Amino acid sequence: MRARTSARLGADFGKLWTASAVSNVGDGVTLTAGPLLVASLSDDPVLVAGAVLAQQLPWVLFSLVSGAYVDRLDRRRLIVGVNLVRALALGTLCAVIAAGALTVPLVYVVFFLLGTAETVADTASAALLPAVVAPELLAGANTRLMATFTVGNQFAAKPLGGWLFTVSAALPFGFDALTFVVAAALVSAMRPLPLAAPPGPSGGLRADIAEGVRRLWRHRLLRTLALSMGVGNLMFCGAFAVFVLYARQRLGLSEVGYGLLLTAFAAGGLLGTLTAGRLWSRFGATALLRAGLLIEAATHLVLALTTRPWVAAAILVVFGTHAMVWGVIVVTLRQRAVPGGLLGRVTSAYALLDVSGAALGSLLGGVVAHALGITAPFWIAAGTMLVVLAVAWRPLGRADAQAPGPAVAG
Template sequence: MLRTRPTTEFTGYLAAWTSSALGDGLRATALPLLASSLAAGPRGVAVVAAAGGAPWLVFGLVSGVFVDRWPRLRMMVAVQLTRAAALGALAALVAADLVGIPVLVVVAFVLGTCEVVFDVAAHSALPSIVPREQLQKANSRLLLGEISMAELAGPLIGGVLFAVAAVLAVAVNAAAFLVAFGLLALTVGSAGRPEPREPGSIGQDLRDGARWFFRARTVRAISVLSVAVNLASGGFLAILVVLARERLGVGAVGYGVLVAVGSVGGLIAGAVGDRLAGAGQRRAICLAAGPVIAAAFLAVGVFPTWPVTALALAVWGAAATLFNIVALSFRQAAVPDEMLGRVTAVHRFLVWGALPLGALAAGFLADAAGVTAVAPAAAAVVAVGVLAVWRPLSQAPRDQFAL
């Protein structure tokens, strides 16, 4: 049996998560701006961005093995301290005017590695912090904090701080992770500790996790749909700035509003996600999210205007967030605790890997057929994903979605 903690301890966990999300949002702005300020050109900026994303490909799967072996909250504490130290060192180098692209590549890779471990450990630790029946409520609040900080407040604050002084943006970024470290340190206990077991080799543990994932029909189906949605979303968002400029006739402000609208849709979904808590409602969300997202992309393809695109992004943000809340809660409840880190790692590896692939494909498609071809193609990708998983999801027993 999992050991659960009083729900009051979730408050500290949520505060630490929110502070960490703020750090992610600050980083998302500070590092690209810092790279751009070094006159490295687009290639230099892209290399820094690639270094930040590469750890998902390098460590995405193996991270789950260690998350299933070691105390999860303690891993999260160590990761936050490492993030704060890396950014503190970067702030010192910025102040001394000793920063170049190689330094930013190393820092971005370290921060990306920390993100991989933190993400897998955090999702795997939650079932030991809150009771099973409160997982959906907890995930709704966590995603609400993540969207508000990582997608809205963080990038905005980071841009303002960087405009004042680059070192200030980096230092505040370090402070956000340091606060998260302190809050998590206060939460550490037996929560998040996997059940004792005799570990095998890393390779054997990886195979066991992958085998469980691919044999679990409903868990696998939800992940397949997530991959399809991320392939489409990664492609559409990658060319959104070009679509806004060339077809919608809006500049930087209009593009910024479009990005924010998608986040606002996610915030609304996060605020109501814990209320859709019935087993039938959860299954309905899993079945409806894909068609709704496909319809949103298709609407942009058929009516490429700013109002339609804004509405479509709001719908996309709400549907994707509701689906993520339900899918995450379902997986945490369905997967055995001793296997949760590895199964989560397999899922995150596939889902996060789909984003850059979608972006790359959208770039080639836009060059070949025009930027307006991307939205219908995104709709088609999601539609294929829906068709692939409709039978296993619709035939899954209703009580399988109960928490």
Template sequence: MAATEAVGGTRAVPAWRGGFGRLWTAAVVSRFGDSLRTAALPLLAASLTDDPLLIASVTACGFLPWLLFGLLGGAVADRVDQRRAMWAVDLVRGGLVAAFAAAVALGHATIALLLLLAFALTTLQTLFDNAATALLPALVPAETLAGANARLMTGQQLAGGLLAGPAVPALLLAGPAVPYAADAVTYVLAALLVASLRTGAPERPPRPAGSTLRAEMAEGLAVLRADRSLRWLCTATTLCNIGMGALIATLVVHVTDGHPTGTAGNTAYAATITAYALGAVAGGFLARRIAERTGRIRAVFLAGAVQTGCLVLMGTLPVLAVSIGAMAVFGFMGTVWNVQQTTLMQERAPEGMLGRIAAAFRTLAVAGAPLGALLGGAAAAGPGPHTPALLAAALFALAVASLGPLIN
């Protein structure tokens, strides 16, 4: 049985022993490496071409595989041993990034190679992420899922949001290939940690004779659509992701008042992003307690309502100090939302279907981000650099309103 530990005499959170500690370490190490790579790739792309469309295409390739293969990754995750799938995928990703690091070191990096790498890594991620979501309930008791998700997200935010960013300039001084080599090492370390887990073969109900991956993907969508809570939560998350796409794509323009150049602009942008990361980490520590007081759905509703207020404040009072404070609160509530969302999926998914339901949820939600980025760019180019924050606020308000049927 998975281990738990009491907190305050009444609350249970997952113990670090029993496998969860290794999974947490693997997730944090892997996120650190991923963040090194994702921070370094745009800089490398900018050194290879001055075409903004090509540079942006590198980021776009990080979304496209979710739209193409997200459902497939979930169906496969429900068929295989998730632990084995995760460490095998990480070894493959480590090999790909190591080969890319060698290409960079030898001066053979091209935009085409960057696009191929981004597409391949995210394609593999569709299987890894869905398998990871499905594996966690096998490692911790059901009553500690919220605490486990909060600890995972907090650790990943610390590693990716606060530690990796400052490390990239130092690594680049050692050589342009060093961030990618470090990323390859983290993949291998994560694979070894996951491979050391002893969860046993997953127990699943037998599949009907002749069942196909296509039919199983459709089944995951059907179950998501039939579950009232998950359906409305997915709708709200998709709307929020459109808003997030609009906000993040234009945040540098917002905080620099339309002039994103120079040391002052870089400092303002860095301060805003850091505030968001710090808020997200703090949210991870308190997400479980908030849900215990309000219930999961009400915690999501509260988080979305507060985030809407933050966005309105940013759009109507475009002052750097206001943006920094608003983004800190926005990040805090974002983690509260994400913890409850993931936990609800894990709690409500029928046995043997969590991978497919998580895949359907993620695929629909991720589809909103690139659309939002385009809308945000158009809004910034038209009415002004602070308009995307108000556009995002309107979308978040719609998301909160869509949760109304679940509150009553």
């Protein structure tokens, strides 16, 4: 069955999938080694956290602009170009580390460039997929892409990044640079694909961006999903901004226990990628999306109440499963509902709400926990997600009509 499915998805998808798998491992290595690199220069927690912010900030600043260019330019060549830019940035970082001239501001600059390139590459990849596989196979293709992210980025890359850094501070970033070169070569080997929209007079960048935002806002189901996840990310990141302290103070876990707790979340994500297609075929999109919002509320409620690590681990497995199933459905629905010439802009507008909610939650979570206690963000998140579920309940009823189940189980 899997061999027949892969054949139906086609050789071009195989190249895109392999490129995604390779670059996801490299990304995970850099995400692990980056904080270690900054920590080797300074023990100031603000400076260490700043490296994460430097890579997230471009999503807030440039995601809409990136989406507009994704709809204007050849998406395949765009992915190749930004992957080579990322390889060059990481190669430069390696050279500076080897020369002993590294500074914290330079790390910030490189990470900001990586984040900026990521806004283009991720948006272009999501928008390119409908031109590579048939509409009825999008769910299976998205499931496979998310599975490679979970296995490569969340499982394989984390220990690899830490080990490479112990061998040499420059080695993880050189490894990541190489993965981007390989990914660029794979995508460049795909057959030329038609532009999302024929070239012609444009109303300008601002008009292009506004058109994408309007399309998202006027589509009731997509708007509901975007706002639900914007609020969901605000609540999740607000609660999990203090998760390391929660694990220590509330659950009594050591650093090793905290790491195992995060692994439970990743294990749930892997389970979600393995079961998303079958769950969608059996229960339908509407039931799974509504259940997903209920799981969001239940996760925060259980974490607010429990003091037992195994209970926290169990609910994180459930949450991780939901997150992947939700992601497969939403990405596939968006790819089916939005015309190809608008897909980059609608995807970037959706991503802006997601990332803005996450960034704001990360900023507010520590303040709330400091003022009201370590479980306060979880209580607030549980109540808020129940409200989101009530508001979104009816609009989500349209999901089955607009996102029929996958033709092939993921």
